[in-house]
Amino acid sequence: MKGLMIQGTASDVGKSLITTAICRLLANEGVKVTPFKSQNMSNNSYVTIDGEEIGRAQGIQAEAAKTEATVWMNPILLKPRSDFQSEIVLLGTATETLSGKGYREKFYKKGLEVISTSLHHLEKEFDVVVIEGAGSPAEVNLRDRELVNMKVAELADVPVILVADIDRGGVFANIVGTLELLLPDERKRVQGLIINKFRGDIELFRDGVRWLEDKTGIPVLGVLPFMVDHRIDGEDSLSMEKQIYQRGKREIDIAVIHLPYISNYSDIESFLYEEDISVRFVKDASEFGQPDAVIIPGTKSTINDLNVIIELKLDEKLIDFVREGGYMIGICGGFQMMGTEIIDQIGSDTGVPGIRVKGLHIIPAQTVFYEEKETVRVKGHYHHNTSLNGNRPIEGYEIHLGKTEIFEKDTFFLELENGKEEGYYSPNGKIIGTNIHHLFHNDEWRNEWLNKIRKSKQKPIKEIVYTQDLKEERYDKLAFNMKSHLNWKRIKDIMYEWDRRK
Incomplete structure (x- = not known):
């Protein structure tokens, strides 16, 4: 399978947005590309053309990839119903409600099977799969039964790019600490780093980039600026709240x-x-x-x-x-x-x-x-x-x-x-x-x-705003802006030459 996986040092570091941009960049180059996220936890869902339910983020990523969303792009969706229980949506259909403990004990084997099946379907239909992880791959207490990060990279056999959020602080510790907590085979999959949500003059971070590359031996593939008002759906209500807050008061x-x-x-x-x-x-x-x-x-x-x-x-x-x-x-x-x-x-x-x-x-x-x-x-x-x-x-x-x-x-x-x-x-x-x-x-x-x-x-009435046209412009603008801050050629080399590097 040709592709790559976007993992993060934590939640909300920008994995979904970067995956969306990469899907649009590849689609604009004529590549038949699909997004994939093995397991999503969100009450923000997307209904496919067949009337099946997947995570909203993968529906948006499918739009960016210029393809129709299917259940194979997000085979497992967990919809929280309380602090302790979530409804399990399996391949687009609600099945049962389980606690976190019950889910880990009862569902792991079935989860692996459905993830493997989904990847097989996507491999047959698409040239490239861009996989999004969840949370952090360094949650050592969850390693034996995780279904969202390095286990998925292993099943798909793709390289990993690790994303860190510099805006929240501690970016060096987040990257080095994450890499230190990975197993040796997992660590070898990490072929690149991306620094996200940078504010200010990039020249002031050149020494930081060199230090990271010297310390980890892994190339920094881009330093992405903090993007304001991108208007691309996020995975949770927190991302929506941030966009709303940035707009301020209106009439x-x-x-x-x-x-x-x-x-x-x-x-x-x-x-x-x-x-x-x-x-x-x-x-x-x-x-x-x-x-x-x-x-x-x-x-x-x-x-x-x-x-x-x-x-x-x-x-x-x-x-x-x-x-x-x-x-x-x-x-x-x-x-x-x-x-x-x-x-x-x-x-x-x-x-x-x-x-x-x-x-x-x-x-x-x-x-x-x-x-x-x-x-x-x-x-x-x-x-x-x-x-x-x-x-x-x-x-x-x-x-x-x-x-x-x-x-x-x-x-x-x-x-x-x-x-x-x-x-x-x-x-x-x-x-x-x-x-x-x-x-x-x-x-x-x-x-x-x-x-x-x-x-x-x-107040004066307004003309109709046609959001679908604007949304397509947003996908292209997002992709263009990110590409200008990424080593796009090297990312593609990592993706296409992974088999030869192993």
Whole structure:
């Protein structure tokens, strides 16, 4: 197999972004390239064209590689449901929920098999595989049962490039310490180093580069600058929060309720392309302020997160906001919370069958949780009873367990291609609930909704921002910027000549 693996000295050092850039660089050179990450832990997922679920980061990397995302690119996805348990999504399908200990004891052999099978499929279909690791390869307590770093490099038999984040400090210790903790055969796989998130004059770090190369015997393949506002989806909500923070305040203020088990926070990513929109996460009542609109996003644990909203007194803020005529949209779990009642019939949300809780009473609806998860891409258009303009198409995807029943007639939001009436749309158009993730990635819809808010504030309306075109530009810009700071020829030599070097 031709390829390479991007590993890091820690989490959040930039592995996902670098993998994305390398995928686009190779794709732009005409290489048939695929991303791969054996195991992802994230509630931010991506639905493939076949209606299967993988990590969001690999979906984005597939887009950068100019190919269709498949389950083989991320065969194992762990979706945290509590501090102790995660739902296991295996080859795109939810299978069971296990504790961390139970997962390590029960799943390791099966994990190795599915990773090997996935790599075999990708090797047959693509010329090059760019593999992303997770966390650090130097977690010695996990070495005997790890499925994400050096074991994967061994299975794929590819060289490794180690990435370190200089912005957090301690870059020399992080690199040397990581290498010292690797086994001799693992250490031999590390063929290059990348320093990421550098600020300032690179000339001031030349001595540091020389020291690292002399100390480790491994070439530094690039020193990448700290990239601000790259607008490429990250793997976790922390990366999104950083991008939001860097934007600062704008004319229109959208508050997003930050749920403990928030999922698919990339639903709000498209607002970063709107010049007059600021988005901020709200974690408790003191941060609520006076937003122009509120979004309650999806969650992997609806009832648990609803209870947190109530404990933090955010429910009172939300209800008062609606009473005062505010604009509010609930997506998936947020939609379910806005109803009058949630029933966990078989314990699929909480683990305890028969639990009934009161919702926020913002939407006349009831949600019942069943066992079978619905994961599907959908297309539709505005429901004929809404006050929205025209018959504009809507695309997105559903990932949910609950079935929500609307009690009021003629208050649906969408009509789907399969004939299903979906969501809730209030008579005044200010309150909306839907199961459709990526709603705001529909540019015409997002523009119409934002212009209603702009008009209500007596602000000028804006033209439609077509984010898909901008996204492609972002992938190319990311790749171009990184290439200018990388020894790209040497990286390709390492990748293509690995067999001869061993």
